[in-house]
Amino acid sequence: MSPEESIDRPDSLDPLEDVLALVGTRATSASTLTGRGEWALRFPAPAGAKFNSVVQGTCTLTVAGHEPLPLRAGDSFLLTSPAPFALATSPAATVQPASPLFRGEGRGAQAGPATAPVTTRLVGASFRFAHRARRLLLDPLPPVLLLPAHADGAAFVQQTLGRIERELDEERLGARQVAQQLALVMLVDLLRHHASTGQGPSGWLRGLDDPVTATALRAIHADPARRWSVRSLAETAHVSRSTLAARFKKSVGQGPVEYLTRWRLELAAHRLITTDQPIAAIAQSVGYGSETALGLAFKREFGTTPGAYRRTASPT
Template sequence: MNSPVNTIDRPELLDPLEDILSLTGARARLTARLVGHGDWALLFAAPPGAKFNAVLEGTCTLTVDGHPPLTLRAGDIFLLTRPVDYALATSPTVDVQPAAPYFRPTPAEAAVVGSPTEPVTAGLVGGSFEFDGRARQLLLDGLPPVIHLPGHAEGALSTQQMLTRIDRELRHDRLGSRVVAEQFALVMLIDLLRYHISVGAAGRSWIYGLAEPVTATALRAMHADPARHWTVQQLAEAAHVSRSTLAVRFKQAVGQGPLEYLTRWRLELGADRLAKTDQGIAAIARAVGYGSEGAFSLAFKRMTGQAPGAYRRHTRGHPDDAT
């Protein structure tokens, strides 16, 4: 029997960002380095999950439908949270070419565009972030299509040092270099998210709630003990504010009330256990704060459109049994 996931069993996980990244199984996959000479323009196919590129040297422009062109300089990183095509270019007058033919099957070998006799105009390293389960609903849907971390931003120096290390690992292809590079890339994801909420970006989801002190305190309390029978009054006391103040600030930042959020988070924890463990549905219901299997099943079907048993079969590769 598979062991239960430990999100609920580890009350020291007070940070909702850490909690959700752990639940979604966030991991990085480095694809390749790109070195461009002279003027060039490449079109990249829509990534299936979240895609990032970091500029190691030079400058280029990122173009994504529905988003203003973004000039990228050495040290800049961007994250795409939606599966959309995007283009990178050093000149608006050059014909755009598909990027795929330029990439080699050997990951350590850089893709080269343009004539090597011309100066290097931009060098990048790129990759993707993969997630398990309901990551798009939990994390990605609450973010804008493009997140940009400028190299000159406060706290970005450590990110640039990580970029240098990633580039070195990929260039020399030493023992364990891919693992090292991908772990640094995962830290970059956290830096991107930290920066995004620190600059007062507009949005409504749990991640924006982390930038509001009162809301962040309530979120941490719920994530520390999701099965507890919280009331708005108890959460307000934890945040040292009145019930009305907590309700207003939470709704403004997260887009829903505290107990609505708690219900959704409990069901997400339940979905994770259904997908990854062999625990009985009644045991899962109790573990995530429901008094009965029936109450859990009703709420779960309302959120996902599937009964818990059907959801378990579907996520384990037996969709024909998901009735």
């Protein structure tokens, strides 16, 4: 299913699915890292998001500007900020740049003395996004998301990681594509876990953990062109207007009508650069009565007109 098909479905009820589709989420690489003895690697800032899971042994994750995070077998993490990071099994190990070790996409890398026994294994993947991902998906998230080995769903993650390892090790037909698709499953699992904790900064993902707010979010995503109001959304969630407004603001960080406006404009921006629909038709499809009404709201939000955005923005 293409991103356009997913986000245009009238029966779409999953805000997470909608946002991942809208930003064109894809895994660009999946790889393994085998550590021997003591080792330490320095990684450049990821362009999008970076996932890793410890399959064997222990190591420490250090992200610029944050406290070191000890990791053990079964722990997984997602880096969402463009900051350099390091992985190490010992503070005494000489730090080496990681990039030269990963010679080819989908191939494994070795760290540490070649003659030492294997002490650590990790599986990782990188994610790229095609459309405004930093604001929509990554900015509302903490710089590091952790899925501990004891968390719900962690065992399933390890099973999927085992499949990724086999695909990459055996190099069967389509192995890299399979590994990258499985990596997307890891991404969704980490985002689900974060949503279920109710922790971290406010945002639409945190709102999914509140049943009242989640009902309103799903209603908006199912029919963004509908003339929603706080009253109609509250009726859908079976609560009062004041309750919906307070809980939505607390979890999402903005009011329901403000969220609706921004989501409509994100949809419009996406359609401007991925379709050749007339601007007037796009305006109608996202809930604006006219091209002029969309233009005014679009200019306030993005600082440019829909026509200029279409001419200058890139879908990638």
